[in-house]
Amino acid sequence: MATGYGSDSTITSLLQTFDFYIFPVVNPDGYAYTFSSDRLWRKNRSGSRPGCRGVDPNRNFGSGFGGYGTSGHPCSDIYRGSQAFSESESRAIRDAILELGSRIKGYVTVHAYSQLILVPYGHGRATYTRDYADQIAAARAISRAIQSRSGVYYQVGTISNLLGSAAGSSSDWVYDGAKIKYSIAVELRDKGRYGFLLPNFLIVPTADEASEGYKAFAKFVARRELNKFIQ
Numbered sequence: 001m002a003t004g005y006g007s008d009s010t011i012t013s014l015l016q017t018f019d020f021y022i023f024p025v026v027n028p029d030g031y032a033y034t035f036s037s038d039r040l041w042r043k044n045r046s047g048s049r050p051g052c053r054g055v056d057p058n059r060n061f062g063s064g065f066g067g068y069g070t071s072g073h074p075c076s077d078i079y080r081g082s083q084a085f086s087e088s089e090s091r092a093i094r095d096a097i098l099e100l101g102s103r104i105k106g107y108v109t110v111h112a113y114s115q116l117i118l119v120p121y122g123h124g125r126a127t128y129t130r131d132y133a134d135q136i137a138a139a140r141a142i143s144r145a146i147q148s149r150s151g152v153y154y155q156v157g158t159i160s161n162l163l164g165s166a167a168g169s170s171s172d173w174v175y176d177g178a179k180i181k182y183s184i185a186v187e188l189r190d191k192g193r194y195g196f197l198l199p200n201f202l203i204v205p206t207a208d209e210a211s212e213g214y215k216a217f218a219k220f221v222a223r224r225e226l227n228k229f230i231q
Contacts, residue, residue: 001180004055010215010231011215014166016228017218017226018218023093026057026089029044030043035149037069038145038172041054042077043055044056046087053073057089057170058078060087061169061170063169064168065080067165067168068124068160068166069123070166070168082219090170104180107182108186109170110185110188112196113190113194114191115191116154116186117139118162118171119184120171121159122165129175134182138220139156139184140156141216141220142184143156144216150212152159152189154213159172169185182225188214190202
């Protein structure tokens with residue numbers, strides 16, 4: 001995005017309006033383990049129980065902790081941990097967000113796969129936030145921008161309705177705990193043909209369309225929160 005500053009009017013306006021905080025990898029130990037041992041590993045690498053290491057950081061946040069869509073068994077891929085924020089990864093995200101406080105106007109957490117733009121909640125079945133109308137409008141803006149860019153459709157809805165319950169997620173906590181209205185979770189390509197093993201030739205197109213969606217989200221938030229219209 002920064003390479004467009006001064007030459008792309010939209011990017012220039014966005015960068016003059018917002019500071020963007022990007023956490024490229026929030027589970028570094030688990031990420032490294034996918035290269036050395038298990039390509040589809042999703043948890044971190046904490047704990048010492050043989051064969052059952054790790055906590056799912058995205059079930060370890062303090063919103064609906066321990067609810068549906070989590071497990072108390074350390075061997076499960078969705079093991080939630082012993083208590084909310086027991087893990088250094090979830091604490092690091094929490095602390096960074098709380099330090100920035102009300103300066104944060106929007107939050108996007110990026111996952112794969114399923115081609116979805118999701119809003120809270122994940123911790124209850126068919127549970128909607130009081131800001132659902134605004135949140136779903138933001139999600140639709142992202143979806144429209146992606147489809148306009150590539151023709152690929154991303155469905156919009158709540159986490160629990162489209163993915164199933166997932167208590168203790170970062171997006172739920174960002175809304176509940178950090179009081180950030182526009183908390184969005186994105187599930188990138190594809191819809192299941194390749195799943196988590198997206199081939200190389202689809203990586204750049206997926207990144208390009210997602211970038212268009214993120215710009216649309218930032219423009220939406222600028223309009224709704226700052227009354228600033230960015231073309």
